[in-house]
Amino acid sequence: MFLATLLIGLAGTAVALALAGKRVLFLWKLFKSGQPDPERVLQVKRDPKGDVEGQVTEVLGQRKLLKWTVAGLAHAAVMWAFFLLATVYLEAGVALLFGLDKHIPFLQTWGPIGFVQDTIALLCALGLIVFAIIRFKDSPKRLDRKSRFKGSHTGGAWVILFMIFNVVWTMFFFRGVERANGNLAYGKAAYFSYLSGTPFEGLSHHTLEILESVGLLAHIGVALVFLVIVVNSKHLHIFIAPLNVMFKRRPNGLGAAQPMMSKGKPLDFEEADPDEDTFGRGKIEDFTWKGLLDMATCTECGRCQSQCPAWNTGKPLSPKMVILELRDHAFAKAPYLIASEEEREKFTDEQKLEMQVDKELVGENGVIHPDVLWSCTNCGACVEQCPVDIEHIDHILDMRRFQVMIESSFPSEAGVMLKNLENKGNPWGMSESKRLEWVEEVDFEVPVVEDSLPEGTEYLFWVGCAGALEDRAKKTTKAVAELLHIAGVKFAVLGGMEACTGDPARRLGMEFVFQMLGQQNVETLNEVGAKKIVATCPHCFNTLANEYPQIGGEYEVVHHTQLLAHLVEEGKLTPVTPIEENITYHDPCFLGRHNKVYKQPRDIMATVPGVKTQEMHRHKDRGFCCGAGGARMWMEERIGKRINTERVDEALETNPDTVSTACPFCLVMLGDAINEKKNEGAAKETLEVVDVSQLLIRSVKGEAPKEPVAAE
Template sequence: MIIGLAGTAVALALAGRRVLFLYAIARGGQPDPERVLQVRRDPKSDVEDQVTEVFGQRKLLKWTVAGLAHAAVMWAFILLITVYLEAAVALLFGLDEHIPGLQTWGPIGFVQDTIALACAAGLLTFTAIRIKNSPRRIGRDSRFKGSHLSGAWITLFMIFNVIWTMFFFRGVEWASGNLDYGKGAYFSYAVGHLFDGMSHDTLEVLESVGLLLHIAVALVFLVFVVHSKHLHIFLAPLNVMFKRRPDGLGAAQPMMSGGKPLDFEEADPDEDVFGRGKIEDFTWKGFLDMATCTECGRCQSQCPAWNTGKPLSPKMVILELRDHALAKAPYFTASEEARERFTDEQKLDMQVDKELVGENGVIHPDVLWSCTNCGACVEQCPVDIEHIDHILDMRRFQVMIESSFPSEAGVMLKNLENKGNPWGMSETKRLDWVGELDFEVEVVEEKLPEDTEYLFWVGCAGALEDRAKKTTKAVAELLHIAGVRFAVLGPMEACTGDPARRLGMEFVFQMLGQQNVETLNEAGAKKIVATCPHCFNTLANEYPQIGGNYEVVHHTQLLAHLVEEGRLTPVTPIEENITYHDPCFLGRHNKVYKQPRDIMATVPGVRTQEMHRHKDRGFCCGAGGARMWMEERIGKRINTERVDEALETDPDTVSTACPFCLVMLGDAINEKKNSGEAKESLEVVDVSQLLIRSIKGEGGSAPAKEAVAAE
């Protein structure tokens, strides 16, 4: 008992000291009151998240084998607490003492032994996965590339020690007559037979040794856990509790300073926080994200930048920030007086003067600017880390304070400020597409006509980019055929500001957003349909931050509804093999996966085949995060990688539902045609173009397309 209690006291003291250090780091971060308020406003959602995400292991089970192994280990941690309760009773009150009911009911022993064996099977599975995916063997193709590998192996070893010491202790306990589960604890019962024939004194010594070993392993493991990535055992439920809770990835967060939205008119660069320029600018939730990362590499394995040879790994961004935070914490958590006493050598060790973003900084600029904001990392993260928010906040500081960003993006920003669109074209050209239709389109002058059902938000690409204009005309014609009364803003429409916001230039986003909200409110807009997922996401999820609250639908949602109602009826077969590319801002960001596929399913003759990465695992086209207006100089082009995946399905047509994807995939397909890797008839079209072809009797087949292409 003395040995056990002394060991427990030492272990708890060491673990407690570490916990207090980590708590001090969190307290050193910026406030984020909304995280706490959302839990108070909607405790039901938190309970649901804990049930599904933490206990149900929803995200982990998307990867079935690894998910089942993790579920077994996680539930072993929970259920085997009862075994440690028994060990505590034996330690404090004697080896032959028991808790009535708990330590005498056979089914409890059965559950304990079963989950322990399942945990052992999980450990073997993890061992096999780590050997198979070792970075030494497969390099950057391993999702564990960059992870702290030694910590993972130590953890597996420590969990194994928990299991074998448990069965050793309980086996001896059964042999000495102190295990009252009978044959319910079947494996402990089997182990107990190994000690048949030993004397009572020998068994008592072995039982004491087994008990102390079992407790010692747990105490050593506790100290190790709070000093390692496996702190997620305790922090994951907290991170899930305080995560953002949109349906999908939702809006980019507004710029915050001191826990309040930043007012640009009254902001002081010397007092207010503009994004994240140093580690202590992160909020406590940011530090919680860093501490919760399990280094599993699921985010890395799905990242389009990492998969095309770029330096960005969402996992490594979090780990590098975490390592820097731990190094600098003694400085930024200290008082001003204490900081003055640190020597230059100590400050060097604490990375006090190290840039957060820079050539020799914590995060290299190429890492920061490789992100497409596709959301694959956030979607896959089993502990709900918000990688995009952190990357965006670091971009904001670089753009707004340091004026450091890719030069070609500067042209886009100037065009947005001066012309209201990224291409710098005249606003009068926003209605050119209307003249190519054989019916009139209502253009708003001041107010929407009362019988207008939808304001059609055309978007910059839909109005000004030749390939995207085909989608705009197809949607307008479909709405006309279905008898939907709609109107457009024409020259009064300006860019929603999405490219500026995703680049990090929040000021330009606010300027454009407030201008558009004022226009929409004065026009009396209530229901909006948009063809661009970026516009759709901004109007629906981000404009409420600046006073714009509208019912916004994507054109695929509206068209699918009109087809379901019978107001649009595709009749002419399109005998083609079609693969659909999920736009990130429509799919992962807003969970619209079904409707585009429903539209294709109603077109006679269409044969659909999914790419191996689709829906929530879909692969980006490379245009998001303002990458549409930046050169891609490192590694393989993301759009080329995606088209290579599309070509594996041997498609006659690639379909999508986003003008950016249309452009990016189209460019890559043209490159493939020039190199002879794709047939000349292959094209990329919006799903609305497929629908209008079938409705208007312009169907056809792949051979017919090939004949036209040959001519």
């Protein structure tokens, strides 16, 4: 009996490992075919502590998964069962190779180990029940687009749940018979295994040996079949998610957009050759190995999809489906990608068609539809929620870069914005002389830089295009300037020397214009001696702080809410006049998720007497976009419900007197939606959207309560 069990077990193991090994080799070759990305490896060498922290918090600690408590706990139980029940498979291996009554001393005889094994196996079974309930409850057949599993391969998920269940029941069957046969060394400590042996009491020793051998082979066989299924399915993430976490980007927040890379090096536009260099991603082989790893790691959980503002307002963009469609295309084209030149010449036209060799990446009949690509607001909700750290925005942005810079294919209205940036240095095409008009509207002196910062200047106030040129944003600019003046903070502005940071161009995909504007601004900032900068626009803040270092601009940059909160804390600004209003705060994406600034705007409102704050149900790291990011501010929103309307509907649920925010783009988008609601009679006539700084200046100066604001 022992010999037969051994031969069957070894033969099955050999076949399964051969099949799994073949697939792993295929995946290795596919990943190697991607473009180089040396920075990913260098960062691991530079920051081993960060890597350990990532593995402990993201992989072992399940930090992102546990944000969704019930599903997170269920997943944590199943994952830890995967780790801890490896000791049971060690036990099975010893029994297979050396006999059913053989055990490793201590490891397979110490009671507490058996207790832990049984407990985690039962928790795993409970987790499977939770998963099954979630799958039924959130079935795409029932909920359609409202289901986060819409578009996922749900059949494969059920197969995996069934296979994990098989692991659990075969374990208890094998160990139950083992206990009845007198071979369970843990005794009653392995309480459920001990209990599982009760039905087998009284059977003959011969029968128990047969059943124990069958149970052993079944338990091992399930694992081997599971292994083959895993490496050929989305559950490959079991093995490669730790790698994806290891090689992820590591900014505090989402940070900067990646510079354009070609062959593993930053692209030099002056020396670039369109025939030799990679301008964004125009075909699947243009993606880096990390991009291909992202695609293979996707778990199809749909958390990104459930949080995406585009998807939630009826648009075709699902971050999950972007990754899945790229993955399916990569796998289809893989035989061609990993083939040698000689092998490629032997492929027939029919084979090339099947491998999607000539299928365009972005197009009406391409892998990614243009409407999908241009629906993205770069809000970062997808990246924030992804439990395996897939970088959706980077991939969308790289595909945009190819479309804009090589194909010249992008929404027509965005072309006007680009021309204005190139010719006038701002998206609206206004004269640079208008950048200082707001200064004439304040009753104190605002120092304007001429050749260098005036002596004693603590901060350069980066006003930004919206802050200088857009009427609603100019109110924020004047409020911040006056607050700094009251607090005794010495600051200066660049006036006409200031140009757009280039954020709209970069997020659209026109990297060349971003580089042009960025280098111009860095040169100006360095010439005037700027060291510390305060910005009111989160997009400017993010670009100055996180992206200008890529082009030689290293500055200490703060957002105005950070500086104002600090001044209030120090007692240099004192809110005194009560503002008896119910206020709900909208988190700007580029301030919140991109830079983790959630606390300071709320701290400011908390210091204003009389203010009652109420959060919208989607706030902080789950905040909902206003719809302006990713250069969407300058594109028409023609598909589905307007994102800003959806956000204002959420705000109205709190019955606010005022909606506050900390971004000029959000001011415009939310303000427009509020005005629409007023015209419809769905919002108070007095309701308005204001910057946090405007609330603070009202309280500090003791201004009268606001008057009704007419809809524009």
